[in-house]
Amino acid sequence: MLLTIDIGNTHVVLGVFEGERLAHHWRIGTHRQDTSDECAATLRSLFELGGVERGSVRDSIISCVVPPLLPIFERTCEKLVGRPALVVGPGIRTGMPIRVENPREVGADRIVNAVATIALVGAPAIAIDFGTATSFDCISAAGEFVGGAIYPGVFVSLEALVNRASKLSSVEIVRPPSVIGRNTTHNLQSGMVFGYAGMVDTMVRRIRKELGEDARVIATGGLAGLIASETETIERVEPFLTLEGLRLIYERNRDKEKEDQA
Numbered sequence: 001m002l003l004t005i006d007i008g009n010t011h012v013v014l015g016v017f018e019g020e021r022l023a024h025h026w027r028i029g030t031h032r033q034d035t036s037d038e039c040a041a042t043l044r045s046l047f048e049l050g051g052v053e054r055g056s057v058r059d060s061i062i063s064c065v066v067p068p069l070l071p072i073f074e075r076t077c078e079k080l081v082g083r084p085a086l087v088v089g090p091g092i093r094t095g096m097p098i099r100v101e102n103p104r105e106v107g108a109d110r111i112v113n114a115v116a117t118i119a120l121v122g123a124p125a126i127a128i129d130f131g132t133a134t135s136f137d138c139i140s141a142a143g144e145f146v147g148g149a150i151y152p153g154v155f156v157s158l159e160a161l162v163n164r165a166s167k168l169s170s171v172e173i174v175r176p177p178s179v180i181g182r183n184t185t186h187n188l189q190s191g192m193v194f195g196y197a198g199m200v201d202t203m204v205r206r207i208r209k210e211l212g213e214d215a216r217v218i219a220t221g222g223l224a225g226l227i228a229s230e231t232e233t234i235e236r237v238e239p240f241l242t243l244e245g246l247r248l249i250y251e252r253n254r255d256k257e258k259e260d261q262a
Contacts, residue, residue: 001057003081004246005073006109007064009132010155011222012073014043015243016052022240022247024050032068036075043080060085061250063108063242086250088112093253097144106145109242110137114145116245117218120238124213126204127241128234130221132156134196136203141213149203154192154223161188173223175230197230204233 002017008030015025026046034042047054060077062085064070070087077085086092088108094115100106109129114137117127126148127137133156136148152160154173162168171188179194181187208215219227219234220241228234238244 001052002247002250003057003060003077003085004243004250005060005062005064005077005085006112006242006246007062007066007069007073008109009066011131013240013243014046015240015246016050016057017243017247020247022243024052025240025243026050030066030069032066034069034072036072036079039072039076040079043076054080057081059083059250059254061088061246062086063088063112063246065107065109086253088246088249092249094249095252096139097142099140099144099146107135110135110148111145112242112245112249113137113220114139114245115248116238116241117216118143119244119248120241121216121218121236124211124215126207126215126217128200128204128217128219128221128224129241130154130219130223130227134200134221136207138207138211139215140211146211149207151199151203154196154227158188158192173226175226193226193230196227200227200231201233204231 004015006013010030012028012030015022060081062073074085090104096115113127113129117125118139123139123143124141125139129135132153134151134153138146138148140146162170171185173192175193176186176189179190181190204217217234218236218238220238224237228237
């Protein structure tokens with residue numbers, strides 16, 4: 001079994017694969033102050049709740065956009081799995097050319113999402129991740145990562161707004177009854193849901209124009225389902241796109257290791 005870990009700014013998403021099947025998955029909060037012992041205790045508890053035999057997990061792979069947590073989770077994986085984790089970063093084999101000015105600046109999660117997107121819908125394509133930030137990852141017809149766009153995430157935008165506007169308070173992010181809100185709660189929900197959906201459609205149309213192709217559009221992240229249902233351009237929602245990308249990258253690097261040993 002393979003343990004996959006995606007460390008984001010707000011959540012850490014974990015999965016255990018049996019071959020190509022995602023057998024178990026969990027989402028926990030990102031806590032920058034945790035030690036490797038605390039992380040290991042959390043993972044052991046998750047394994048126990050999921051009925052995962054620790055000895056059956058033979059390898060691990062990590063993508064991380066929170067640098068201080070990477071060595072913590074590397075030590076955690078070594079404690080639980082008994083061998084170093086594969087880390088998505090410079091030098092790793094992805095099977096996807098990265099055509100940007102500075103490839104080292106690109107978040108590991110974006111590379112992973114792009115790899116999974118190509119495998120699932122082909123190229124050209126756009127992967128939209130609704131996380132702490134809303135990122136648009138663009139893939140050319142040749143299967144190359146060519147850049148994208150980053151927009152403040154829904155929750156980040158709402159938090160910034162209520163912190164700066166004295167009479168506004170936080171609301172649940174759900175679809176309001178109508179675009180024209182008749183109370184403050186529905187006003188905010190309309191802006192967060194319909195406003196974001198409109199932004200997504202506009203960005204996708206502009207990106208498609210620059211790519212020169214009718215790119216496929218796939219979405220992931222906590223609010224992907226809600227926002228996608230209000231858009232005209234998102235074709236598919238994949239909640240575990242990043243975990244699938246991690247599995248694919250692990251397989252490609254395992255194959256390379258076998259080639260090197262042959």
